[in-house]
Amino acid sequence: MRAKQIMEISKIIPVMRVESIEEGLHTAEALLKGGIAIFEITLRTPVALDTISAIRKAFPEAKTGAGTVLNAKQFAEVENAGAHFAISPGLTLSLAHYRRSIPLLPGAATASEIMMGLEHGFDAFKLFPANVVGGVEALKAFIKPFEEVVFCPTAGVNAENVKEYLALKNVLCVGGSWIMPTELIKAKKFSEITRLTQEALADLKL
Numbered sequence: 294m295r296a297k298q299i300m301e302i303s304k305i306i307p308v309m310r311v312e313s314i315e316e317g318l319h320t321a322e323a324l325l326k327g328g329i330a331i332f333e334i335t336l337r338t339p340v341a342l343d344t345i346s347a348i349r350k351a352f353p354e355a356k357t358g359a360g361t362v363l364n365a366k367q368f369a370e371v372e373n374a375g376a377h378f379a380i381s382p383g384l385t386l387s388l389a390h391y392r393r394s395i396p397l398l399p400g401a402a403t404a405s406e407i408m409m410g411l412e413h414g415f416d417a418f419k420l421f422p423a424n425v426v427g428g429v430e431a432l433k434a435f436i437k438p439f440e441e442v443v444f445c446p447t448a449g450v451n452a453e454n455v456k457e458y459l460a461l462k463n464v465l466c467v468g469g470s471w472i473m474p475t476e477l478i479k480a481k482k483f484s485e486i487t488r489l490t491q492e493a494l495a496d497l498k499l
Contacts (some may be wrong), residue, residue: 294378294395294396295386295396295414295417296301296378296396296397296398296415296417297417297443297465298396299356299358299378299390299398300328300375300398300417300465300466301333301398301465301466302327302331302356302464303330303331303466303468304329304459304465304467304470304494304497305329305330305459305466305467305468305472305493305494306333306358306445306467306468307324307329307331307332307333307468307469307470307473308333308335308360308447308469308470308497309332309334309335309470309473310320310331310335310337310338310367310475311334311338311340311341311344312338312340313344314340314344314347314453314485316335316355317320317340317344317347317348318344318347318348318351318360318476319341319368319472319478319481319483320483320486321348321351321357321405322351322352322483323379323473323483323484323486323487323490324472324473324486324487324490325352325354325355325497326479326490327472327486327487327488327489327490327491327494328390328486328490328491328494329472329490329494330352330354330355330356331355331356331357331358331359331368332355332356332357333337333358333359333360333380333468334357334358334359334360335359335360335361336359336360336362336363336367336371336390336423337361337496340358341359341375341418342370342371343374344368344409345357345358345359345371345374345375345496346375347360348377348480349374349376349377350375356377356378357376357377358371358376358377358378358379358439358490359371359376359378359379359380360379360380360468361380361381361382362379362381362388362397362486363381363387363485364385364387365387365388368388368397369391370392371395372393372394372395374418376395378395378396378397378398379393379395379397379398380389380397380399380419380445381397381398381399381400381407381419382400382402382419382421383390383399383400383421384399384400384406384409384410384413384415385395387418389413389415390413396489397415398417398419398445399415399417399418399419400418400419400420400421401418401419401420401421401492402420402421402422402426402431403449403451404435404438404439405425406418407435407439407442409442411439411442411465416442416443417443417444417445417465418441418443418444418445418497419444419445419446419447419468420432420444420445420447421447421448422447422448422449423446423447423448423449423450423458424449424450425448425449428449428454428458429447429454429457429458429461432444432446432458432461432463433461435463436461436462436463439463441466442463443463443465444463444464444465445464445466445467445468446458446464446467446468447467447468448468450467450468450469450471451471452471452493455469455493456496456497457465457471459497462490464477471489471493472486472490472493473486473489473490474486474489479488
């Protein structure tokens with residue numbers, strides 16, 4: 294499976310930062326009930342790798358990936374954890390040359406970074422941090438010089454601007470966490486996350 298195929302699974306890829314395996318499992322279940330069957334678990338907490346393994350085992354029908362993968366060592370770790378895909382905020386030579394068994398969606402924020410990615414066989418990128426590097430206007434500017442390139446903008450995407458992003462022909466999906474606010478996770482109000490997910494998809498007519 295290629296990165297583009299991963300991006301076509303859902304218009305919204307939830308970005309999950311989990312503090313416990315149980316928290317991750319409940320959040321994943323809530324998102325699935327709401328209609329989203331793909332998750333990005335960021336490697337920002339000590340339980341991230343174990344959570345990826347647990348979610349993949351509990352919900353085999355979903356695609357469970359790892360985010361904030363910064364180097365080849367971490368890539369190997371997420372492969373061993375059973376991740377279906379990996380997402381990085383950027384692209385290094387070690388990541389580009391790593392012999393991957395799962396797709397990598399590397400980050401890019403400038404024309405030079407996109408060109409470097411293209412040289413290494415990548416045609417799908419995470420625009421990060423989208424709200425800092427130009428957002429919608431930057432993506433519009435990338436359309437003509439990079440006609441075959443597609444993006445998943447992440448950081449600063451929310452209910453107010455998601456439609457504007459998804460209206461662009463070079464945007465296949467967006468990454469974000471607005472459908473699963475931290476306060477709802479901490480309060481264990483997982484039914485509210487299901488409701489927000491359903492509302493977001495309905496608003497996008499998906």
